[in-house]
Amino acid sequence: MTDIVIDDRIDMNTTVNVAATQNDTLRSARFRIEREAHWRRLDELVTRAEKGGTMVLSYDEVRDLSAGYRQAMNSLSVARDISLDRALIGYLESLGARAYLVVYAPQESLGGLTTRLLTHGIPQAVRRSALPLFIGFLALILGAVAGYKLCVNDSSWLYTFVPPEMADQRTPDASADYLRSTIYGDERHGSEKLAAFSTFLFSHNTSIVILIFALGIFLSVPSFVLTFYNGLMLGAFFAMFDQKGLGYDVFAWLSIHGVTELAAIAIACAGGARLGLAVLLPGLRSRREALRHQAHDAIKLAILAALMLVVAALIEGFLRQLVQDPTQRLIIGWGMGAFWASWLLFAGRENKTLHGPLQ
Known part of the structure; x- marks a missing residue:
């Protein structure tokens, strides 16, 4: 009888853990879907700036780059607070670091x-x-x-x-x-x-x-x-x-x-x-x-x-x-x-x- 009770508790804990994991996954997926378009846009602008400098970006693109950087950092802060999956947090950290260097690092040549x-x-x-x-x-x-x-x-x-x-x-x-x-x-x-x-x-x-x-x-x-x-x-x-x-x-x-x-x-x-x-x-x-x-x-x-x-x-x-x-x-x-x-x-x-x- 005792073994049956213990097994039932194990099954219940497993079910709870699985449900929590599924809930976190769904929450991360929903969080990603709502914001992923902005991240992709930022990733595209950062990649272009890394290759050719900010000079290759138009005025509107530079404005989008700055706004996208702020949105990405805000998303990273929220993702950390609500403990979303580590893969998403790692992606946002990498994107934020790259965007920071493009936005704030000096974009000057050696001659400059x-x-x-x-x-x-x-x-x-x-x-x-x-x-x-x-x-x-x-x-x-x-x-x-x-x-x-x-x-x-x-x-x-x-x-x-x-x-x-x-x-x-x-x-x-x-x-x-x-x-x-x-x-x-x-x-x-x-x-x-x-x-x-x-x-x-x-x-x-x-x-x-x-x-x-x-x-x-x-x-x-x-x-x-x-x-x-x-x-x-x-x-x-x-x-x-x-x-x-x-x-x-x-x-x-x-x-x-x-x-x-x-x-x-x-x-x-x-x-x-x-x-x-x-x-x-x-x-x-x-x-x-x-x-x-x-x-x-x-x-x-x-x-x-x-x-x-x-x-x-x-x-x-x-x-x-x-x-x-x-x-x-x-x-x-x-x-x-x-x-x-x-x-x-x-x-x-x-x-x-x-x-x-x-x-």
């Missing part, structure tokens, strides 16, 4: 992204980095002043600050005529030797920029020290020429490429400083969140520094040898500085008059 980076991204990142830029340029200037003062008082400091391969026989013991020949590249300094020296400087500065930026995460201290050291070399180098009466000449020689090159080093330091300040002063964010937030602008500063190094290398490899007049060198060097400053200060600014009241 590069243009936006140059016209808005980098200049705006620079203007948001006043304190890190101040740190970078301060480190460079302090190093240059310290290197100059030390070498004016004791010229042997040059051997400490400037590596032998960079000095290239330009030492305090060299004559003024020899030092002058290194500035203007006469017969004792052929184009091959100057080109080799330019290549060395570019390789050296590129390595320094990468190190300065990467080490900034350690509370900015290594970035500051490396930038300060580059300033020491610059100051010591200038002091040696200045003591031989060649201050104006070497200043012009350094300016034609150095305005861009040294600014790149300071900007790389600023990028590293942004990372370091995120770790040191995260504010209300966690350090991980602050680092992720600051990395967006820091990477843009690193890209800018790399771009400036490429330009400096081109100037150093060609114009510095072709242009021998010191005044022209100054005009080119500081003209490039004015170009960088005007681009970074004014590009990508919003025209507020477009958003203001009509006059």
Whole structure:
């Protein structure tokens, strides 16, 4: 008797489960039938946009795409709430994800992204980095002043600050005529030797920029020290020429490429400083969140520094040898500085008059 009762209960539970499953299936089928036309239309529009971009869609189709995306997400929410079958939920999740990418992801080519980076991204990142830029340029200037003062008082400091391969026989013991020949590249300094020296400087500065930026995460201290050291070399180098009466000449020689090159080093330091300040002063964010937030602008500063190094290398490899007049060198060097400053200060600014009241 007991076995019969148990069997009856099992049969009843099975019947209930089957009925519930059939009911869920019918409900899912009814839910699908009522909305399936909208999903198919959305699927068609998304497929076309994935293949050719939203540019292939007409105005009405773009409007249908946006409306269809909202309807699909609403259907997905309802399907989850009433626990419809998992196959339907999975289909709506996939369709919603694809539609989201088409509706909200940037539909730009590589050229468009590069243009936006140059016209808005980098200049705006620079203007948001006043304190890190101040740190970078301060480190460079302090190093240059310290290197100059030390070498004016004791010229042997040059051997400490400037590596032998960079000095290239330009030492305090060299004559003024020899030092002058290194500035203007006469017969004792052929184009091959100057080109080799330019290549060395570019390789050296590129390595320094990468190190300065990467080490900034350690509370900015290594970035500051490396930038300060580059300033020491610059100051010591200038002091040696200045003591031989060649201050104006070497200043012009350094300016034609150095305005861009040294600014790149300071900007790389600023990028590293942004990372370091995120770790040191995260504010209300966690350090991980602050680092992720600051990395967006820091990477843009690193890209800018790399771009400036490429330009400096081109100037150093060609114009510095072709242009021998010191005044022209100054005009080119500081003209490039004015170009960088005007681009970074004014590009990508919003025209507020477009958003203001009509006059």
